[in-house]
Amino acid sequence: MKKIFSLSVALFCGIVAFAQPAAEEIVSKHIEAIGGAENWKKVNTMVMEGSMNVMGNDVNIKVFQENKKGNRVDISVAGMTGFNLITDKKGWNYMPFQGQTTPEPMTEEAVKESTDDLDLQGNLIDYKQKGHTLELLGTEEVEGTECFKLKVTRKSSGDQTLFIDKNSYLVLRTVQKQKAMGQEVEQVSDYSDYKKVSGVMVPFSLSQGMGTIVMSSIKINEPIAESVFADPK
Numbered sequence: 001m002k003k004i005f006s007l008s009v010a011l012f013c014g015i016v017a018f019a020q021p022a023a024e025e026i027v028s029k030h031i032e033a034i035g036g037a038e039n040w041k042k043v044n045t046m047v048m049e050g051s052m053n054v055m056g057n058d059v060n061i062k063v064f065q066e067n068k069k070g071n072r073v074d075i076s077v078a079g080m081t082g083f084n085l086i087t088d089k090k091g092w093n094y095m096p097f098q099g100q101t102t103p104e105p106m107t108e109e110a111v112k113e114s115t116d117d118l119d120l121q122g123n124l125i126d127y128k129q130k131g132h133t134l135e136l137l138g139t140e141e142v143e144g145t146e147c148f149k150l151k152v153t154r155k156s157s158g159d160q161t162l163f164i165d166k167n168s169y170l171v172l173r174t175v176q177k178q179k180a181m182g183q184e185v186e187q188v189s190d191y192s193d194y195k196k197v198s199g200v201m202v203p204f205s206l207s208q209g210m211g212t213i214v215m216s217s218i219k220i221n222e223p224i225a226e227s228v229f230a231d232p233k
Contacts, residue, residue: 023136026148026164027124033169035200040121043067043200047222050204050215061213067120070229086114087229094232103232116157123152123160131155142172142190170194170201 031037048063060076070087075095082095083103091106091114116123116130123132137149140163147163154160163173174189191203198220206213 023134023150026136026150026169027127027134029169030164030171031125033201035196037121037125039199040125043120043198043220045221045224046120046202047217047219047224048215049217050213052211052213054211064224064228065118065120066224066229068118071114071118072228083232085229085232086111086118088115088118090231092232113157116154123154124162127152137161139166145172147172168194170203 031040034040044067046063046065048061048065050061050063052059052061054077057077062074064070064072064074068088070085072083072085074081074083077097080096082097082100083092084094085092085103086106089111091111092103093106094100094103116132119130123130127134132155133153135151135153137151139146140149141147142163142165146166148166150162150164152160152162158177160174160176162171163175164170165172171191173191176187177184188208190207191205192207193205193214194201194203195218196202197218200220202218204215204218206215
């Protein structure tokens, strides 16, 4: 009787495992949904403009990204403009509306932890060649939508958990640990309003703890001046 019970359990587990898509299959469908690997490999720069409202204040945001070279976010509010700048070698923060008077360099550890974020293709395209590993953690709902929960252990940066819509195969949420003021905090980012730009799907809405950024413009492969990623003076 025990043998029959054990065999039944084994068969049931086998059926469940077969019904559950493997991480590789999910990644493949996700890459297809966002425009395909070949189109993303043509993306060298991305320039985004948007805005958000924080505690009644309108905040304008402009993002400059160059693949594996640099990422700069300019933030303008109340007549002041600050920035967060990370390159493949260094990083700086300058937030005058928070009392900073000069740009402050980021630590080597913080720059290293941001290295993988400079990859415009994202973590999943050619993830093995990049040194990342995947683990499927089952499914979980995000705002009522059933999602695959995929953990990405990245080569240089901290782990990231992706929530991929089971129907559209688009990423609806990412969760990752970040260090802020000497403490580790969990950063949750929600993505929506996907649109196709130059053959690839990109979200025009990004929600985080401070609020929701709505992009008014996203341009791909627009030239970016060298000075954008230069050391601040």
